[in-house]
Amino acid sequence: MENTVLHKAATRGHANHGWLDSYHTFSFANYHNPERMHFGVLRVLNDDRVEAGMGFGTHPHDNMEIISIPLEGDLEHQDSMGNTAVIKKGDIQVMSAGTGISHSEYNRNKDKLTKFLQIWVFPNKRNVAPRYDQITLNEADRHNKLQQILSPNADDEGVWIHQDAWFHMGKFDNGVSTDYTIKKEGNGVYAFVLEGDFTINGISLNRRDGLGVWDTKKLDITAASENAEILLMEVPMALRQF
Template identity: 65%
Template sequence: MKTTIHKANTRGHANHGWLNTYHSFSFANYYDPQRMNFGILRVLNDDTIAAGMGFGKHPHDNMEIVSIPLSGDLEHEDSMGNKKVIKEGDVQAMTAGTGVVHSEYNKNKDQDVKLLQIWVLPKKRNVTPSYSQISMKLEDRKNKLQQIVSPNDDEGVTINQDAWFNITEMDSGKELTYKLHNNQNGVYAFVLEGNVTINDEKLNQRDGIGISEVNALNIKADSATKVLLMEVPMSLN
């Protein structure tokens, strides 16, 4: 088993006033050659966008972009003709492929919006851009794993990569086992709330851990906790 631990207070950080953001991996002005990625997981940004503010129109290509709102309402608009609002319980995925332009704004004038923005390197390059969004039932993640991203149409949004994301909200003392779809993959776990022990490593809120060369993860809630698991290939080969 190989493990890499990223404690919350070691992440990159930038506060632009309208955007307060933490980077688990190198991004924008934060650069650490030891923290470029975990397998094909390239970006994990923990963003807070001020009321009424947001990202203006900007381009992407050949990247799978997953947005997971944690609170508030985020308005998305893109060059494919989509104009949507996502909120807690929703998951959004965009295959940038040959190229797409989009914007993201906090729809509310009186509260922040908090979200995770995640970039995954694609399985196939230069595909036709696409967009998907789904609303998940929050009760379906209580003390169990809820799949929110996959390469298939079985549950959650679909992305152009052999990756699976699951989220869980666990009561203190509860335990779960996550079995990998492919033993050549790794799993990056990000603790959204509370304290948890994963494969004997104790983690706190906003800590991350990358684990590879395992068949399964053992997850024990040391308090009420909320955890995101991202199973990804460890290389593009």
């Protein structure tokens, strides 16, 4: 029997710090909702806007897979491994925090916002060696189809993480349908609408809505507006105890 959980955009946690305007799909910082702690191993989905010239000062992480997806503008990253890099729309960045990492992220532009998704996934192994990677994707490869952007496999398309997870992004014309087949038994999919409207397994979704689906083998996805963009995150539903 298929199970679903729908998170409408307006029901998310919200924190506006002036320089940072952030919407939290799951409990984060001062937003605590016991019914929204995680979706399987997907722990954080933050929809962040960073003002020009502002950013996150150096701060630590450990034993978490951290994925950043810029939606507009760019972000400069520096970390304790010596990496300095800029990520921009079309890129995807991943960090395995493992035994511990510190990093900072800044919008170095003087005149424009940066918008990005910050996603945390629990890893399937603890205390791995920290690592950093980023790639630039060809966004044309997601027109009217799903483009894989993340997987568990280093030699697959996209970045990889220490987890049996697969992420895809797609940008669709109005009325175009596709389907998504679950890749691993026991996994569910959390769909997040970036722009426009969709119908997934008969459920209507609008901009920034989230839909979790599990105990199913397939998602039927139809765009219900022009230039509709979506992110699918397939993740294990069982939290592994170490």
